[in-house]
Amino acid sequence: MLVTDLYSPVQKTDIVLVPQPSNDPNDPLLWPTWKREAxxxxxxxxxxxxxxxxxxxxxxxxxxxxxxxxxxxxxxxxxxxxxxxxxxxxxxxxxxxxxxxxxxxxxxxxxxxxxxxxxxxxxxxxxxxxxxxxxxxxxxxxxxxxxxxxxxxxxxxxxxxxxxxxxxxxxxxxxxxxxxxxxxxxxxxxxxxxxxxxxxxxxxxxxxxxxxxxxxxxxxxxxxxxxxxxxxxxxxxxxSEAVRAKEKATNTHIDEATPNHANGTSSSIVKRGFLHDLRPATGETYNEQNMLKLLLEIFVHFLNPAVIWVMLVSAVLVSFFVGTAYTLAQIFTPPPYNLSVAQNGFFFTGALIGGILGVSAGPLCDFTARSLARRNKGVYEAEFRIPVCLFAVIVFAIGWFTWGWALDHPAHNRVYLCSFCYGAICFGTSVASTSGGLYILDAFKPHSTQIFILQMMIKNFIFYAFSTFINEFAAESGPGHMARVWGICTVCGFVTCVPMYVFGKVNRVWVYKMWSRYLSDAKEG
CATH class of the missing domain: 1.20.1250.20 (MFS general substrate transporter like domains)
Structure with a gap:
């Protein structure tokens, strides 16, 4: 899609709703505003x-x-x-x-x-x-x-x-x-x-x-x-630009206030009442495929190199941030910090601020993608989401290595510097996760839900793995050494962004060919 299309004037009659609602009054897209918001x-x-x-x-x-x-x-x-x-x-x-x-x-x-x-x-x-x-x-x-x-x-x-x-x-x-x-x-x-x-x-x-x-x-x-x-x-x-999409396949314009209902009117369909909605389950089957097949389709995505990259950037490397949380009370309760339980809780203030600032990662990714699309003669590529990871790895490096130095030179007043560094790591985590997530949404939208489930699964498995050894690792090797190890692993891991940016489009073409062949074989079978 041409990026210049995003800035053309749009009239209300040019708006196309995505997704298109059905003619059924029970369609969640057509629920009353109070019902959806509640x-x-x-x-x-x-x-x-x-x-x-x-x-x-x-x-x-x-x-x-x-x-x-x-x-x-x-x-x-x-x-x-x-x-x-x-x-x-x-x-x-x-x-x-x-x-x-x-x-x-x-x-x-x-x-x-x-x-x-x-x-x-x-x-x-x-x-x-x-x-x-x-x-x-x-x-x-x-x-x-x-x-x-x-x-x-x-x-x-x-x-x-x-x-x-x-x-x-x-x-x-x-x-x-x-x-x-x-x-x-x-x-x-x-x-x-x-x-x-x-x-x-x-x-x-x-x-x-x-x-x-x-x-x-x-x-x-x-x-x-x-x-x-x-x-x-x-x-x-x-x-954010969905409402700017223009309908080119038909001359019918859809007004936002009066959505187009396909295949007849909704008058023949009975609208469910409040009591009917209280049923634990509707009794309907929303997918006719075998459950085992649906489950296996999730894990098939491990064959996609882009998914492996996202697991590395948005799961493995950012898991260091969460895994380190297991050690914070262990590090800052003894001297020279002598933090109480409440003060150990207040240490997370840095991470809270870093996470809130991390919301800016979305607009930052959009800005980077639009800038690169303009330089690419107005043609957008999903890989334009990746370069923002350069900013993330810089923040990660500042956070991990400065924290490692501070932990190697302990002093009571350096707890504030440590909290700042932990917040920087949280901010880098938000940027990297947002970048990887947007890339998956843009490059593999039909399979994004399955990929995100894989990502969630891997992250939680790694979090569990950290709980089995990280406290002993921090005690034996020292918390400063632990921070440097995570920093080195993070910087080296983000090097993979370069081949992903260079060969990402080739990989996307290959993946779509494989899925098209799979769906064709499944339909014939």
């Missing part, structure tokens, strides 16, 4: 309380909780590690079930188990022995992982079910901010809460909030999965 509000709320809250709740208290339960620090880290392992393992399964039977059953199931998991965690602190307390607490954290999976895997796709392309930008950014950055804010609150109320009461406070979220799913999040006929519409360069 559904999104509870989706956003539940992403906070079920996906963002449970993981970092005990991060600032890693050392204090290890003393309380009389277990090694590594065992406390594994309380979060096993939770993330469950999320990674169930992610592809939940995605396939959603494709087959809808998203509402998955959200209800997740909310219910999230509440149960928090209740088990509360019971873990009431056991007669510390050994039983740890085992029950571990079980509760794993059940909480079941409650996290659907909200981490399906939320962005649910936005696509209910909103047109030009309505998704802000809502998607809010969800990404929630899942990627709000954990730092939770850690700040949890640190103070643990110090004044104790670990048990943190879960006691969370429980009624999660119950409220579960009731929100039950009453205000009807099934958003919908089978609608495919109506031809031009594919825009990015979501």
């Amino acid at each position: 559904s999104f509000a509870f989706l956003f709320f539940n992403c906070i309380i079920f996906a963002a809250c449970p993981g970092p709740m005990i991060a600032p208290a890693t050392v204090a909780l290890a003393v309380q339960l009389q277990v090694p620090i590594k065992k406390v880290a594994e309380l979060s590690g096993y939770q993330l392992l469950i999320v990674g393992a169930l992610g592809p399964i939940v995605s396939v079930l959603a494709q087959k039977y809808g998203k509402r059953p998955q959200f209800l199931f997740a909310a219910f188990f999230g509440v149960i998991g928090t209740g088990i965690c509360i019971a873990g602190f009431d056991q007669s022995s510390l050994k039983h307390s740890y085992v029950v607490l571990l079980a509760g954290r794993m059940v909480q992982g079941i409650g996290t999976t659907a909200f981490e895997s399906l939320s962005v796709a649910a936005i696509g079910d209910m909103f047109f392309l030009h309505e998704r930008g802000l809502r998607t950014a809010l969800l990404v901010l929630t899942l990627a950055c709000l954990s730092s804010f939770v850690a700040i609150i949890a640190g103070t809460g643990f110090e004044h109320l104790g670990a048990r009461n943190l879960f006691v406070i969370l429980l009624p909030i999660q119950i409220f979220g579960m009731l929100g799913v039950l009453f205000f999040m009807p099934e958003s999965q919908f089978n609608r006929g495919v109506v031809a519409a031009p594919a825009p360069v990015s979501s």
Whole structure:
């Protein structure tokens, strides 16, 4: 597509809605505004309380909780590690079930188990022995992982079910901010809460909030999965420019206020009522393919070199940031820092600010892509999303290597520098993740959901792996050495951006040929 098309004058009658709504009044795209916004509000709320809250709740208290339960620090880290392992393992399964039977059953199931998991965690602190307390607490954290999976895997796709392309930008950014950055804010609150109320009461406070979220799913999040006929519409360069796409295949102009309903009128279709929407499942099958085949199709994408690159840039390298969180209380609780549990929580302020500033990565990627497209005679290529990673790796290098120096020269007042460096790493993480995600959306849009599920799975597996060794690694080799190792791995890993930029278009052509051949063989079979 020519980038100059994006700046041509657009009249209201030139607007084409993407995707095109059907003639069914039950189409989520045609829901009343209050219904769509209420559904999104509870989706956003539940992403906070079920996906963002449970993981970092005990991060600032890693050392204090290890003393309380009389277990090694590594065992406390594994309380979060096993939770993330469950999320990674169930992610592809939940995605396939959603494709087959809808998203509402998955959200209800997740909310219910999230509440149960928090209740088990509360019971873990009431056991007669510390050994039983740890085992029950571990079980509760794993059940909480079941409650996290659907909200981490399906939320962005649910936005696509209910909103047109030009309505998704802000809502998607809010969800990404929630899942990627709000954990730092939770850690700040949890640190103070643990110090004044104790670990048990943190879960006691969370429980009624999660119950409220579960009731929100039950009453205000009807099934958003919908089978609608495919109506031809031009594919825009990015979501923010979707409303600028001009219809060239037909002379029919579609007004935003009166969408074109294909294949007749909606008067013959009965509109579902509020009580009908309360059913746990609609009873419909949204995909006729075998579930095993749908599951295997997710893993076929590992044959795509671009997917391997995204896993490296947006999963492996950024996992160093999350994995290091397991060690923060271990580093800053002893002298010379002498931070309390609450102060360990406040250390995450740098990451919170870095994550918020990381929202600018989206406009930065758009600006870079438009600039390169102009230099390419107005022709846009998906690989124009990659060069912004150069900025990310510079910020990463500043963060990791400066942090390594500060940790090798410990002093109480250097904790502020360390927090700044951790925030820089969080910012670099946001930029790299945004760049990789936008590249996948632009280059492999039909398969983007499956690729993102793979990315989520790999990240959570790596997070679990870190929980099994990183505390011992930091203690034996020193936290400064650990930071330098992650910095060197990050800089070397981002070198792969060069061949990806050079050969990305060739790879895209090859991938589409392979998928076309696969779909052709599947249709004939």
